[in-house]
Amino acid sequence: MSDLLWQKPGVAVDAQIQAFLAGDDVLLDREFFLHDIEASRAHAQGLQRIGMLTGEELVGLERELTTLAEDFRSGAFVLDERFEDGHSAIEARLTERLGDAGRRIHAGRSRNDQVLVATRLWLKEKLARVQALCREVAGIALDRAQAESALPMPGYTHLQRAVVSSAGMWWAGWAEAFIDNAQRAGETRAWVDANPLGTAAGYGVNLPLDRAHTTQALGFARLQVSPLYAQLSRGKFELAALEALNSAMLDLRRLAWDLSLFTSAEFGFVKLPAQYTTGSSIMPNKRNPDVVELMRGTYASVAAARTEIEHLLSLPGGYHRDLQITKGALFHGFGKGLAALALLPDLLRNLDWDAGRMRAAIDPSMYATDLAVDLAREGVPFRDAYRQAADPARWAEGDPQASLSARVSPGAAGDLRLDALRKRLSDASSSA
Numbered sequence: 001m002s003d004l005l006w007q008k009p010g011v012a013v014d015a016q017i018q019a020f021l022a023g024d025d026v027l028l029d030r031e032f033f034l035h036d037i038e039a040s041r042a043h044a045q046g047l048q049r050i051g052m053l054t055g056e057e058l059v060g061l062e063r064e065l066t067t068l069a070e071d072f073r074s075g076a077f078v079l080d081e082r083f084e085d086g087h088s089a090i091e092a093r094l095t096e097r098l099g100d101a102g103r104r105i106h107a108g109r110s111r112n113d114q115v116l117v118a119t120r121l122w123l124k125e126k127l128a129r130v131q132a133l134c135r136e137v138a139g140i141a142l143d144r145a146q147a148e149s150a151l152p153m154p155g156y157t158h159l160q161r162a163v164v165s166s167a168g169m170w171w172a173g174w175a176e177a178f179i180d181n182a183q184r185a186g187e188t189r190a191w192v193d194a195n196p197l198g199t200a201a202g203y204g205v206n207l208p209l210d211r212a213h214t215t216q217a218l219g220f221a222r223l224q225v226s227p228l229y230a231q232l233s234r235g236k237f238e239l240a241a242l243e244a245l246n247s248a249m250l251d252l253r254r255l256a257w258d259l260s261l262f263t264s265a266e267f268g269f270v271k272l273p274a275q276y277t278t279g280s281s282i283m284p285n286k287r288n289p290d291v292v293e294l295m296r297g298t299y300a301s302v303a304a305a306r307t308e309i310e311h312l313l314s315l316p317g318g319y320h321r322d323l324q325i326t327k328g329a330l331f332h333g334f335g336k337g338l339a340a341l342a343l344l345p346d347l348l349r350n351l352d353w354d355a356g357r358m359r360a361a362i363d364p365s366m367y368a369t370d371l372a373v374d375l376a377r378e379g380v381p382f383r384d385a386y387r388q389a390a391d392p393a394r395w396a397e398g399d400p401q402a403s404l405s406a407r408v409s410p411g412a413a414g415d416l417r418l419d420a421l422r423k424r425l426s427d428a429s430s431s432a
C-alpha cells in the first residue's frame with residue numbers, strides 16, 4: 001500500500017490491524033470513484049477562485065483528473081489495495097503527476113466531506129434511475145390496462161374468489177402503485193440534492209471556500225449549510241434513498257407473487273415469456289418462474305441494507321468510522337434492487353394472459369355482490385338485497401361481461417379512470 005496520509009513517524013503499521021481497517025473499503029470506492037474525481041475538480045476550481053491555487057496549477061489538476069477518469073474507465077488505472085481508499089488514490093495520483101499542485105488539493109477538505117459529496121452525487125443518479133424505471137413500469141401498466149379493460153379476471157380477497165374483475169383493473173392497480181413509487185423516488189432525489197462539499201471534517205474550515213461555485217459546478221440544487229449536519233445526515237439520506245427504493249420493491253414483491261401464483265397450473269392465468277423461466281436439473285417437465293422468484297426475494301436484500309444502516313446510526317454527533325460501513329450496504333441494496341427492477345418493464349410488456357382460464361375461474365357465486373347492488377339500485381334496502389343475493393339459485397342470473405361492464409362503467413367504483421392516472425404519470429414525469 002502507498003504511504004498512509006495520516007501515518008505518524010515511528011509508529012509501526014500492524015498488518016492484521018491494517019487489513020481489518022481496510023476491509024473492502026477501497027474496492028467499494030470504485031463505485032463512486034468518478035464522482036469523487038468530479039468533486040475534486042470542483043474543489044480545485046473553488047481553491048483557485050480564492051487564490052489557494054494558481055491558474056496554471058488548476059489547469060494541470062483538471063487535466064490530470066480528466067486523464068485519471070479516462071484511465072479508470074478504460075481499466076488503465078485500477079483502484080485497488082495499493083491505496084487506503086479512493087480519496088487518497090486521487091491525491092496520490094495528482095501528486096505523482098504534478099508534485100506540489102497535487103499536494104495542495106486537500107486544503108480545505110476532508111475525506112469526510114469527500115465521501116459525502118461522492119455518495120450524494122451517486123445517489124442522485126440511482127434515484128433518477130429508480131424514478132425512470134417506475135415511470136416506465138407505470139406507463140406499460142397503463143397501456144395494458146386500457147387494452148385489457150374488458151378482459152374478465154377473477155378478483156380475490158383472502159385468496160378466495162370474490163367478485164368479477166378485469167385484467168385492466170389489475171394493471172391499473174400496479175400503474176398507480178408505480179406512479180407513487182416514481183413520485184417518491186423523485187421527492188427523495190430532490191431531498192438528497194444538496195452539496196456537502198466544503199464542510200470538511202464536520203466543522204467547516206477557516207478558508208472562505210467558494211461553496212456556491214462547487215454547488216453550481218456539481219449540479220446540486222442547493223447547499224448543505226451546516227457542517228455538523230452534513231455529517232449527521234450521513235446514513236440518514238442513504239436510509240431515505242433505500243426507503244424510496246424499498247417502496248418500489250414492496251410492490252415488485254407483491255406483483256411477482258401474483259405472477260408466480262398465476263403462472264402455476266392451479267391458476268394458469270399467465271404465461272411468462274420463456275426467457276423468464278428456467279428448467280430443473282432432475283425434472284424434465286419443469287418450467288420454473290425463477291426470475292419472478294428472485295425479483296420477489298430481492299426485497300430482502302434492500303430491506304437488509306436499510307436495516308444495517310439504521311443500526312449503524314446509533315452514534316453521538318460528528319464523524320465516526322462506523323459510518324464507513326453504510327457504504328457497502330447502500331451499494332449492495334441499490335445494486336440488487338435496481339437489477340431486479342430493471343427486468344420488470346420487459347416482463348410486463350411481454351406476459352400473456354390465458355383469457356379462457358381466467359373466464360373459467362369466474363364461478364357464479366362471484367356475481368352475488370353485483371346482484372345485491374343491482375337490487376339495492378332497484379330500491380331494495382341493501383341488507384335485504386344482500387340476503388336475497390346470497391341465494392345460489394339467483395347466481396345463475398349473472399353474466400360476467402355484464403357484471404364487469406357495470407363495475408367498470410364511468411362513475412362506478414371500479415371505473416379505471418385511466419385518464420386521471422395518465423395525468424399523474426405525466427405530472428410525475430415533468431417534475432424533477
Ligand code: ARG
Pocket residue numbers: 025085111112115319321323324325327
Ligand atoms: N472511507 C471513509 C468513510 O467511508 C472515508 C472517510 C475517512 N475519514 C476518516 N476520518 N477516517 O467514512
